[in-house]
Amino acid sequence: MITAALLFALQVAGSSPATQEAGNGSRSPAGSGAAGEARSTVRDPANKALVVVDAGHGGPDRGMSGLTTARTRVHEADITLALARRVRDALKARGIDVLMTRSKDTLIALRDRGKIANDANATLFLSIHVNAANPRWRNPRSARGFETYFLSDAKTEDERRVAEMENEADRFLDVDAEPGDPLSFLLNDMVQNLYLRESSEFAATVQAGLKPVHPSGLDRGVKQAGFAVLIAAHMPAVLVEVGFGTNAAEASWLASAKGQQQLAVAIADATGRYLTDYARRGGATIGGR
Numbered sequence: 458m459i460t461a462a463l464l465f466a467l468q469v470a471g472s473s474p475a476t477q478e479a480g481n482g483s484r485s486p487a488g489s490g491a492a493g494e495a496r497s498t499v500r501d502p503a504n505k506a507l508v509v510v511d512a513g514h515g516g517p518d519r520g521m522s523g524l525t526t527a528r529t530r531v532h533e534a535d536i537t538l539a540l541a542r543r544v545r546d547a548l549k550a551r552g553i554d555v556l557m558t559r560s561k562d563t564l565i566a567l568r569d570r571g572k573i574a575n576d577a578n579a580t581l582f583l584s585i586h587v588n589a590a591n592p593r594w595r596n597p598r599s600a601r602g603f604e605t606y607f608l609s610d611a612k613t614e615d616e617r618r619v620a621e622m623e624n625e626a627d628r629f630l631d632v633d634a635e636p637g638d639p640l641s642f643l644l645n646d647m648v649q650n651l652y653l654r655e656s657s658e659f660a661a662t663v664q665a666g667l668k669p670v671h672p673s674g675l676d677r678g679v680k681q682a683g684f685a686v687l688i689a690a691h692m693p694a695v696l697v698e699v700g701f702g703t704n705a706a707e708a709s710w711l712a713s714a715k716g717q718q719q720l721a722v723a724i725a726d727a728t729g730r731y732l733t734d735y736a737r738r739g740g741a742t743i744g745g746r
């Protein structure tokens with residue numbers, strides 16, 4: 458019906474010689490080259506959940522940077538990758554299939570990250586980032602806490618600020634990222650709209666899961682904004698800002714193995730909880746049938 462027509466139109470819009478799969482029925486991420494991490498297990502996409510874990514930034518795009526309490530400079534791209542690997546391991550330990558958009562220090566265009574997830578027929582898309590305070594704030598170094606976003610129109614200045622900051626990543630690409638044709642943008646937007654409710658549920662579950670482990674204890678809430686990385690994903694999709702790298706105490710925790718492990722376990726537990734509820738509502742199940 459409308460959904461099927463939309464998805465068909467998207468497939469047509471998204472097809473190009475460069476992105477066609479060579480093999481018949483191959484499920485490896487098209488166009489991702491070495492960036493996508495191949496999975497060794499065969500999955501029935503209709504029944505078994507697959508979570509795409511997206512480590513923000515990478516390669517020349519270091520993301521935000523900040524100083525720890527020991528005055529060591531840390532970069533978002535390193536924190537997100539280390540954390541994403543731990544989230545992958547924690548999800549796999551719970552029997553959940555995982556695909557990383559990047560498993561090494563490399564840069565991938567924002568919309569290719571969603572494409573990797575679409576090509577793999579993923580169930581969920583989870584993008585991991587580190588927040589940065591606006592230097593113009595009265596006391597920027599004191600800003601702290603965690604927030605989880607789903608794709609929708611930003612309602613506040615702060616939501617717009619975070620989306621603009623994260624959407625800048627594509628400027629680091631050698632080849633200018635094509636803006637994409639207006640039709641496919643519109644269709645992407647409509648498809649993500651279909652998942653608005655599930656995405657906000659997933660965001661709420663992740664946000665609630667972080668509260669017990671986060672040293673700040675500061676729950677900044679579930680938020681919404683226009684993230685380029687989320688718009689390309691045709692499934693429930695969220696972006697989590699795990700803390701402020703501009704706050705020395707949070708930067709220290711985010712860069713530490715202990716902090717990353719606490720975060721990874723909390724995110725994996727929350728994702729598992731969400732998937733259980735999602736399966737109850739008719740979505741893909743963790744173990745398949």
Ligand SMILES: [Zn+2]
Pocket residue numbers: 513514520521533585586587623
């Ligand atoms: Zn980021």
